[in-house]
Amino acid sequence: MKTDKEVSREVTEKITKLEALRLRARKRIKQITVAAIMVGFLIPATVHFVTTEELNHPLQYAPPTSETPFDPDLIPEDSTETFYYGDGVEQVEV
């Protein structure tokens, strides 16, 4: 049978191991939290800017220039929005 000293040593070893595991778990939680903040705030903000302002509505936000003249065929039939015409001086209500 084990002596009290041996039992005590084994208990201490278990405590040390668990302490190390707990520290590692805390560190991991910190890393996950930072990653979650990145995914939750920074990345959606970037994606939103690119998709809505630049990719999906080029006509609405980028006035036509002499290189890219206004083309009324591009305007959807049911649209009620305002579009630039020419160099952006004249406008047309659709």
Add this chain to the structure above:
Amino acid sequence: MQDEGIALYRRFLDGDEQALEALISLYRRGLLRFIYGYVHDEALAEDLLQETFVALYFRRTFKERGDASFKTYLYKVARNKSLNAIKKRKRKKEVSLEAITDDSPSQESELQAFVYGADAHETIEEKERRQAVQRALLRLKAEYREVIILRYFDDLSPERIAQITKRKTKQVYNLLARGKTALKEELKTEGVGYENG
């Protein structure tokens, strides 16, 4: 002894390994006897004893109050550990039902001799009587064994036993009375008179 336990526990929480050893030395026998009464497995009982002390270090939920002694708290933790171990064992079905209920080994082990207070100077007659009581105890219903061990081996009051086992004090008194009667019957089959045991 209660004050001694609390003082050692505080030192143990501060990282004093000698205090842990002293704490183990103070409570090991009683706790092992108590845990073994549930699990009937020596190796598991020793593991659970260690887990109890590990839990004591991490939980740190013991509050010194008039109605809760350190010993009561310690036994509560040990009881939870034991009951969880039994549940886990049943779930895993690692051990057959027969093995769980077979709790009277033919040869007395070192651990059993230790927890039931074997004495180097005891006579053959004393040894036989002690072993008969031990076997009779292990054949009792778990709820009887639990309260009898706490009351007559660990000298805890029915009020403290009620706290440990999460029962009402009146229920503990009833269990003690019924447990004693059952033990008396078991001792008869062992050929030991109750008044002698």
